[in-house]
Structure formats: C-alpha cells, structure tokens
Amino acid sequence: MKAKGYETDGAEPGFVLLDRLGSDRLLARMTGVWKIGVRLPRPENVLKQAEPFPSAGHLSFETSGITSWDTSLVTFLSSFLDRCAMLGIQADTAGLPPGVQRLLQLAGAFRSGHEGEKVHEKVTFLERTGGKALGFFQALFAFLLFVGGAVVALGRLLSFHARFRFSDFMAVLQESGPNALPIIFLISALVGIILAFVGAVQLRMFNAEIYIADVVGISMAREMGPMMTAIVMMGRTGASFAAQLGAMETNEEIDALRTLGIDPMEFLVLPRMIALIIMIPLLTLYSDVIGILSGALTGIGMFGIPASQYYEETKVFLTLNQFGIGLAKSVFFGSIIAASGCFYGMRCGRSASAVGDATTRSVVSGIVFIIVADGTFAVITSVLGI
Amino acid sequence: MKREDPIALRDITLAYDSLLVLKDVNFQVKRGDIFVIMGGSGSGKSSLMKAMTGLLPPVRGQVFYEGVDFWEAGPATRDAILHKVGVLYQRGALWSSMTLAENIALPLEEFTGLGAEEIRDLVNFKLSLVGLSGFEDAYPAEISGGMIKRAALARAMALDPGILFFDEPSAGLDPVSARLLDELILELKQNLHTTIIVISHDLESIFTIADTAILLDSEERTVIASGKPEDLLRNSEDSRVQKFLTRVQTVFPET
Ligand SMILES: Nc1ncnc2c1ncn2[C@@H]1O[C@H](COP(=O)(O)OP(=O)(O)O)[C@@H](O)[C@H]1O
Ligand SMILES: [Mg+2]
Numbered sequence: 153m154k155a156k157g158y159e160t161d162g163a164e165p166g167f168v169l170l171d172r173l174g175s176d177r178l179l180a181r182m183t184g185v186w187k188i189g190v191r192l193p194r195p196e197n198v199l200k201q202a203e204p205f206p207s208a209g210h211l212s213f214e215t216s217g218i219t220s221w222d223t224s225l226v227t228f229l230s231s232f233l234d235r236c237a238m239l240g241i242q243a244d245t246a247g248l249p250p251g252v253q254r255l256l257q258l259a260g261a262f263r264s265g266h267e268g269e270k271v272h273e274k275v276t277f278l279e280r281t282g283g284k285a286l287g288f289f290q291a292l293f294a295f296l297l298f299v300g301g302a303v304v305a306l307g308r309l310l311s312f313h314a315r316f317r318f319s320d321f322m323a324v325l326q327e328s329g330p331n332a333l334p335i336i337f338l339i340s341a342l343v344g345i346i347l348a349f350v351g352a353v354q355l356r357m358f359n360a361e362i363y364i365a366d367v368v369g370i371s372m373a374r375e376m377g378p379m380m381t382a383i384v385m386m387g388r389t390g391a392s393f394a395a396q397l398g399a400m401e402t403n404e405e406i407d408a409l410r411t412l413g414i415d416p417m418e419f420l421v422l423p424r425m426i427a428l429i430i431m432i433p434l435l436t437l438y439s440d441v442i443g444i445l446s447g448a449l450t451g452i453g454m455f456g457i458p459a460s461q462y463y464e465e466t467k468v469f470l471t472l473n474q475f476g477i478g479l480a481k482s483v484f485f486g487s488i489i490a491a492s493g494c495f496y497g498m499r500c501g502r503s504a505s506a507v508g509d510a511t512t513r514s515v516v517s518g519i520v521f522i523i524v525a526d527g528t529f530a531v532i533t534s535v536l537g538i
Numbered sequence: 539m540k541r542e543d544p545i546a547l548r549d550i551t552l553a554y555d556s557l558l559v560l561k562d563v564n565f566q567v568k569r570g571d572i573f574v575i576m577g578g579s580g581s582g583k584s585s586l587m588k589a590m591t592g593l594l595p596p597v598r599g600q601v602f603y604e605g606v607d608f609w610e611a612g613p614a615t616r617d618a619i620l621h622k623v624g625v626l627y628q629r630g631a632l633w634s635s636m637t638l639a640e641n642i643a644l645p646l647e648e649f650t651g652l653g654a655e656e657i658r659d660l661v662n663f664k665l666s667l668v669g670l671s672g673f674e675d676a677y678p679a680e681i682s683g684g685m686i687k688r689a690a691l692a693r694a695m696a697l698d699p700g701i702l703f704f705d706e707p708s709a710g711l712d713p714v715s716a717r718l719l720d721e722l723i724l725e726l727k728q729n730l731h732t733t734i735i736v737i738s739h740d741l742e743s744i745f746t747i748a749d750t751a752i753l754l755d756s757e758e759r760t761v762i763a764s765g766k767p768e769d770l771l772r773n774s775e776d777s778r779v780q781k782f783l784t785r786v787q788t789v790f791p792e793t
Contacts, residue, residue: 320635396635399634400634403629403630404631405631405634407588407631408631410592411591411592411623411625412621412644412645413616
C-alpha cells in the first residue's frame with residue numbers, strides 16, 4: 153500500500169533493518185522518507201526483528217539511507233529508544249543526524265523535568281470512591297466556610313466597618329435587576345400559557361375550565377414564578393458572577409486586593425450577594441404577574457372563559473399567602489445563586505480552562521441546590537399546612 | 539540579619555498542601571538595593587513573593603520586615619506593613635472593572651485621608667511618571683501589555699511604598715518595552731531610594747539592574763547561589779549557575 157505524502161510520492165517510506173553484529177551488538181539501518189503522512193514502522197514491530205534480545209546489548213544507528221525526515225522520525229526514535237532502555241539495550245545515538253540528536257536531547261530534557269516525577273499510579277475502585285466522597289465533603293466544608301465568611305463580612309458592613317464600593321453595588325444592581333426583565337418576561341409569559349393549556353386539557357373533561365384561573369394563579373405564585381426566575385438568574389447572573397470573579401482570580405486581581413489589605417469578600421462578594429438578594433424577589437413578583445396575566449389571556453381568549461369570572465375566581469383563590477411563600481422561597485434561591493456563583497469564581501484556578509470550569513460548576517450545583525431547596529420547602533409547607 | 543534590613547527571610551519553607559515548593563530559604567535585602575530572585579519556571583519564585591506579600595503563609599520559617607516577624611504579627615500590623623509594600627504582578631492584575639485612574643486611586647481612597655482633588659492630582663502625576671498621561675479613563679482591556687505593566691507599576695507606587703516587588707516585569711513584553719521597564723526600575727532606585735525585589739529570568743535585565751541575586755533551583759528546591767550576577771558568572775563553579783547565566787535565551791514563552 154502506498155501512503156499519500158506531500159513531496160514523497162514515489163519515494164521509499166521509512167524502514168528499519170535490525171542487523172546483528174556479533175553476539176551483543178545490534179545495528180539499526182534506517183532508510184527512506186520519515187515524514188508525517190508516510191506509512192512508518194512501529195517501534196515494537198522493529199524490535200521483534202532482533203528477538204531473542206541479547207542481554208545488555210549495544211545498539212548503534214546507520215542513517216545515511218534516510219532521504220528526508222521531520223519530527224515523525226524523532227517521535228519514532230524517542231519511543232524506540234525508550235523501549236530499548238526498558239530491554240536493557242544501550243543505544244548509541246551518534247549515528248543519527250545531528251538535528252535529530254539535538255531534538256531528542258530537548259525532548260529528554262523536558263521529560264526529565266518536573267512531569268517525570270509524577271508517577272501515574274493505578275487507582276483502585278475503593279480509592280476512587282473514597283477520594284470522590286472525601287472531595288465532596290471537603291467542597292461542602294469549603295462552601296460552608298465561604299458562607300460563614302460572607303455572613304461575617306455582612307456583619308462588618310452593618311457595623312460600617314466593611315470596604316464596600318457603592319458604585320460596584322449599583323452596577324450589579326442594574327445588571328441583575330432591570331437588565332434581566334426581558335428574559336424573565338419571555339419565560340414567564342410562556343410558562344403562564346403552558347400552564348393554562350395543560351390545565352385546560354384536563355379540566356375541560358369535567359367542564360371545569362374556570363379552574364384554569366386557580367391552576368395558573370397558584371402554580372405561578374407558589375412554584376413556577378420563583379423557580380423559573382431562579383433558574384434563569386442562575387444561568388444568567390450566577391454564571392456571570394463565577395466568570396467575573398474567576399477571571400479576576402486568574403488575572404491575580406484578587407491577590408492584588410488581598411495584599412492591599414482589602415478583603416475580597418467585602419469588596420467583591422458582598423455587593424453581588426446583596427444586590428441579587430434584593431433583586432430576586434422583585435423579579436419573582438414580576439414573573440408572577442406576567443405569568444398570571446398571560447395565563448388569563450389564554451384562558452379568556454382561547455377557552456372562552458368570561459373575563460369577569462376569571463377575575464373573580466383568581467381573586468378568591470389566589471391569596472397573598474401564596475405570593476408570600478413564593479417570595480420567601482425566592483430570597484433563599486437568590487442566596488443560593490449568589491453564593492454558588494461567587495464561591496466557584498473565587499476558587500477558580502489559574503489554568504486556561506479554569507474560568508469555564510468554574511462557571512459550569514457554579515451553574516450545575518446552583519440549579520441542583522435550588523431544586524433541593526424547593527423540595528424542602530414543599531415538604532415544610534405541607535407539614536405546616538400552608 | 540540586621541534589624542534595619544527592610545526584608546529578611548529565615549529558613550522559609552513553602553508548600554501547597556503536600557507539594558513542597560521551597561525549603562530553607564535564607565536571605566536579606568539591603569535598603570535601597572535591587573535584589574533579583576532568579577530561577578526557571580516552577581522553581582517557586584512567585585510562591586516566595588507570595589510568602590513575603592501576605593498571600594501564602596510559610597510552613598516553617600520567618601519573614602522579617604525591619605526585624606518584625608511578619609507572619610507572627612497580628613492582622614493590624616500585617617496590614618500596616620503591607621501598606622508600605624507595592625507589588626507589580628506577573629500579569630499586571632489591574633482591576634478590570636475600573637479605569638486606570640480608578641485603579642490607582644483605590645489604595646489612596648482606602649488608606650489615606652486625602653480629598654478627591656489631591657487624589658486626582660496624585661493619580662495624574664503617577665500616570666505621567668510611567669508615561670501614561672492621557673489614559674486616565676482607559677480600561678485595562680483597552681491598552682497594550684506593556685502599558686498594563688506600566689499602569690500596574692503606577693498603582694504599585696500609589697502609596698509611595700518603601701519596598702517594591704516585581705514579578706517577572708519583562709514577561710510577555712517586547713524587548714523594547716522590557717528595556718524601558720528596566721530603566722524605570724533603575725530610576726526608582728536612584729531617585730526614590732526604593733528597595734526593589736525583582737523576580738526575573740531575563741538575563742539582560744538581570745545583568746542591568748541587579749545589585750544582588752539569588753538563584754532558585756527546582757530540583758534542590760532551595761537557593762543554590764547568591765551574589766552579584768557578574769561575580770556569580772565569574773567565580774561560581776556550579777554548573778547549574780553557569781548554565782543559567784550563560785544560556786541562550788530561547789524564544790519559547792516563559793512563565
Ligand atoms: N496555587 C497553587 N496551588 C498548587 N500548586 C501551585 C500553586 N501555585 C504554584 N504551584 C506550584 O508551585 C510550584 C512553584 O510555582 P511558582 O512559585 O509559580 O513558580 P515560578 O513563579 O518560579 O514559575 C510549581 O510547581 C507550581 O505548579
Ligand atoms: Mg511565577
């Protein structure tokens with residue numbers, strides 16, 4: 153089979169012939185074109201030519217037959233020489249082209265550097281499981297420390313001891329409040345319509361379309377408003393907190409603050425957390441209203457419920473209590489979003505992928521926490537009967 | 539170690555969790571000197587700077603500022619010491635959400651009782667020192683790498699520190715900007731008598747500015763040579779020292 157090369161069409165592909173010179177001496181005669189795109193021999197196959205191996209043998213090279221080469225020759229030799237070393241064969245590289253020798257030296261120098269010390273041990277199943285479990289608890293502990301730190305910083309703020317930039321706070325307030333209105337509008341309107349449709353399909357069987365008003369009102373105020381707002385805000389603002397703080401950590405900006413004696417908790421985390429916790433109940437309320445209105449429009453427009461009836465039904469069943477529960481939840485969700493975004497941002501490493509990783513992690517664990525918190529709320533409210 | 543030495547390290551050992559980075563590092567820096575910490579990538583230069591600037595507590599050993607044990611001192615003393623220290627980070631580390639003027643003004647606002655007018659004058663003066671007049675309202679993302687380094691230097695000098703740290707000032711700069719920065723460092727020494735600690739493996743810069751230098755080695759994980767670079771080059775018989783000081787600088791990006 154002829155390999156496709158660039159300038160090598162017609163030329164001999166690289167080949168190695170292992171000759172035995174005496175009982176313990178090997179000579180590798182290398183010929184042909186050693187370039188990427190040419191079909192080249194595998195080091196392990198070449199060595200098979202010399203089986204059985206002489207114990208403590210010597211190997212030298214004869215390379216005048218090589219017509220052209222690139223780094224694929226160096227790659228081949230690097231792995232070939234490793235194998236020889238493992239077999240106890242001493243290789244003498246003097247016969248190789250000088251350029252190749254130099255590149256091999258360079259590769260060896262880097263290999264014997266720091267990386268070489270890292271031994272890749274095989275990790276057993278138990279170690280892996282244990283490691284994961286320990287890692288989880290360590291992360292949880294670190295998160296609790298972080299929340300504790302935030303509370304302490306809040307204490308300092310309330311006693312006027314914190315370094316708090318009001319202009320930053322206003323910027324976050326703008327970003328996590330008014331700027332989120334369009335997307336919350338879109339999502340809430342759609343959820344309202346969906347609720348009305350799903351409810352209508354079932355209720356129509358009992359001729360009870362009027363109860364769409366209850367379905368839409370109560371689900372929006374109690375569940376969907378806070379939940380959808382929280383999820384949108386996690387993906388939007390929580391993620392951006394993680395990315396901003398992560399980029400600052402990567403860029404040593406947070407170190408620069410610490411060295412000045414400015415606590416990043418007070419300076420960066422607190423404005424974000426407070427702004428989000430203020431904004432999220434307002435956004436939730438907005439979402440509730442939009443969802444209920446769009447549900448109403450659907451009920452009245454598509455299913456022919458008289459507007460006055462729909463209004464009366466909503467007024468009777470949708471108590472302030474329902475809104476209260478939703479808003480209480482949203483404050484919790486807001487804390488989770490801000491804490492999760494800031495926590496992962498501040499723990500971001502310095503590598504190139506660190507910021508992306510931090511963002512992803514914050515969003516995933518934030519959403520999980522939100523749903524767990526929502527479940528907990530559902531249990532508590534049902535036990536309390538509210 | 540003399541009490542008046544602005545900074546001295548005794549038996550410093552540094553580690554990240556279980557990763558030992560440096561052990562038994564000892565040196566003192568004389569007032570007004572330019573002290574260079576040399577070493578290849580990953581030899582622990584930045585970590586050493588972190589131990590001196592309050593970011594990485596040593597596992598063992600002491601950092602002394604004018605005889606005061608930094609890590610044993612209370613937070614108030616530590617903050618007071620650090621306010622007399624300026625740091626130019628490897629990547630500049632300008633606060634990205636603020637303009638250059640705001641970056642330089644922040645330490646002044648937080649730690650001096652100066653009024654807005656005075657702060658503005660100081661900021662403009664510092665920016666003009668590093669040749670950045672007219673860029674007060676630029677954001678860090680809008681200026682070049684060399685300008686970021688210079689602006690970061692202006693910020694490091696905001697509180698007129700007695701000690702300045704530079705983490706690889708020439709890293710990521712073109713040769714011309716790198717030489718300009720060297721000149722700026724020499725000016726600071728001559729005119730403000732600032733004690734300057736520079737982390738570097740840029741040979742040209744080392745031979746230009748260093749009064750004293752130490753060489754860290756990543757295999758031994760400690761200081762393997764110290765002295766004036768010219769003397770080291772002439773007198774040291776250690777092959778690693780010779781290799782470091784005579785190597786041909788590669789074009790590989792070094793961190
Ligand atoms: N935050 C960190 N966590 C864990 N290891 C680190 C951290 N920072 C640096 N290291 C490790 O410590 C060693 C020294 O790093 P550093 O002080 O940055 O070296 P240098 O500045 O001389 O290039 C390296 O092996 C590096 O991987
Ligand atoms: Mg470094």
